[in-house]
Amino acid sequence: MRSVRYLSMVLAVALGIAVESAAFDWDDPRLWIPDLAAGLGLILAGMIVLAARRQGAVGPVTLLLGVAWLAVDWIGWHRGLPSVRSLAMVAAPYLMPLMLHLLALWPARRLGSAAMRFGVALVYGAATVFALGQALFRNPVLDPRCWNNCTDNVLLWTHIPLVSRLLDDGWRLVVVATGISCAALAVRKLGNTTRVRKRSLMPVLVPAATVALTEAARALAQMANRLENPADPVFGTLFAVEALSLVAISTGVAAAALRAGRVNRSISRLAKELGDAAAPGSLATSLSRSLGDPELRVVYWLPESGRYVDSEGRSVEPPIGERAVTSVVRGGQPLALVIHDRGLIGADELEHKIGAAAMLAVDNERLRAELLAQVEDLKTSRMRIVEDADIARRRLERDLHDGAQQRVLALLYEFQLAAKAAASRSDQAAKTFLDLAVTDVQLALAELRDIAHGIYPVVLTESGLAGALGSLRNSAVIPVEVESLLDGRLSNPIESAAYIVAAESVRYAAERGATYATIHASIDADWLALEVKDDGLGRRGPMIHLSDRVGALGGRFVADPGVVRAELPCG
């Protein structure tokens, strides 16, 4: 693509130079320099816009403007091929519709309204009628008013001077009308906009309107029956103004395209930089690369908790030993330690190398490490709270068992002895009373046992989660089916959490009027998955205590209507 672009640029320059030598013979620099600059400038600007893409019709229109402008010169190629001159004659009138088109477009890529499209199409149509009509019905040799194209017309069908004359006059009217429309359009566009936008519109709209007006002025001059001659001061001035305006247009169009490209590039650069935001630990990586020490480490000092952490926030021991330690200090406060090879670099030099720019990275990473360390602390303390609660429950169960239950058991023994003694004394009243007491104590024992089981089922300690889930079926108030694919034991906190999720979910199911619950437990890729389904209808509470417990162990908890799902890491 790029080579095609360069090639066409070379061709455009060659074309321009050829045109100048053909039309002006390099005689008068006041003529050929602005002429060539305008034509080449437009072609070049059009190519720049095309190369930037995304500019819609602006590129081709600008480029064709350049071609149409240079076509006038080809018409006057005295020694040239008649066919080229004839074709140039057809091309030249399109300058006017192209100019209107550019004005109507700028700065958008496409024509906005249907009326605008219609107006532009109308002028293109008029130019086509004029150009083809002249080509078919005008013989320049027989035209008394010809000045630069008085040679043969290869496209000529038959010479009809009246048609040629009418077309000439009609076209001039069209040019005048278009010129005035262009100026009005430019004024309207500039009037309807903000100041900032005006600044970007003016470089194209003002010269474009000027070109259109000079074309109109030339048409008026021709209507006043003046022979178009470069030596005529009116036409000379019009030529100079038009050429310079065209140069201005090409500059404005090209500058806008280049500016848009620059904005695009800087945005994508910004996006890339944002995307490349330093990853944790990258400071150590880049330091170790620039120092050539693969074992280089950076640790950060957290003054609040008085310890060192790595870039991931994990606590690390303060470094001692063979490796050199350079402290990164700011305002007397230690920020970080760089642990590196003693031989590679001195501490002073390293400090110098780290420099002010890297300080920002040190700060960033230290803040991040501090946050991560705090998150890690929170996680551990949360897990510790859950574990402590489990331990407390187990201790409570044990205390109940070894304390209260034993006492009540002794009481039962003593009442039974007393009842026996009463029976042997035939003391029926005392016997009845003591038998009642025995029954009460037995009830108390059963209740105590239920409470202890509710606090912490001992089967969970003895037989693990599978056993405890099986035991859950005995104490549940609704039918519970257990599908356990568990094999072997898991850690205490995981088993406790899973059991509590199951037991509580079954309890909630019963509260919500469920007629049954099914528990499914399995392990997949070091994750314990526990699912409790039921057919209860009422609304389920948020079950925050369950989700907290599962979350504390790094698990996931979801409670949907009719199904509770907990996933716990057990690797």
Added chain:
Amino acid sequence: MRVVVADDVMLTREGIVRVLSEEGIEVVAEAENAEVLLRHVRLDKPDAVVVDIRMPPSHSDEGLVAAQRIRTEQPDIGILVLSQYVEPSFAMRLIEDYPEGMGYLLKERVFDGAILVDALRRISEGETVIDPTIVSLLVGRRRRHDPLAGLTEREREVLSLVAEGRSNKAIATRLFIAERTVEAHIQQVFLKLRLPESPDDHRRVLAVLAFLNG
């Protein structure tokens, strides 16, 4: 009958010893933990041991572990495990390998001399003893598709007594019916529950408990 009693709580241990003595059963030794129990079992060669499920050091299932040791070392010694847990899986663990002469009794029953002596007698005769509370928990468990719904009241009673480890003769006495009627009921129950028929009393306890706990 010569018995060794093992319980870490002195109060309970003393109570059991006293109940047994009153019922004319000789307590040859007392132990406060599993280790001492095993030593006495080797030295004194008792007919049966009464052992608490929960003893030092870990206060969890030491009694069950000790029972299994005794069973492998001296298979003819009867073992009665006392427990405060109404936990069918513990009872099943005790009897799963060798149910003959094994018992799982809730602790609160042992101060009733009649129950304790009855259990020890049944164990020494090779029967299995499962606490009625555990059986009624299993029989009464709520089931979504209850296979027990197809049993008659009487069949249900027979099933419970079978699960407690009682012999046909004992069941007949308990229900005031003929032993042959008991046999017929048992056959019906096994048929309805699609259990493989087992002539061996001990194996049938296991089969029924496993079915109920399944």
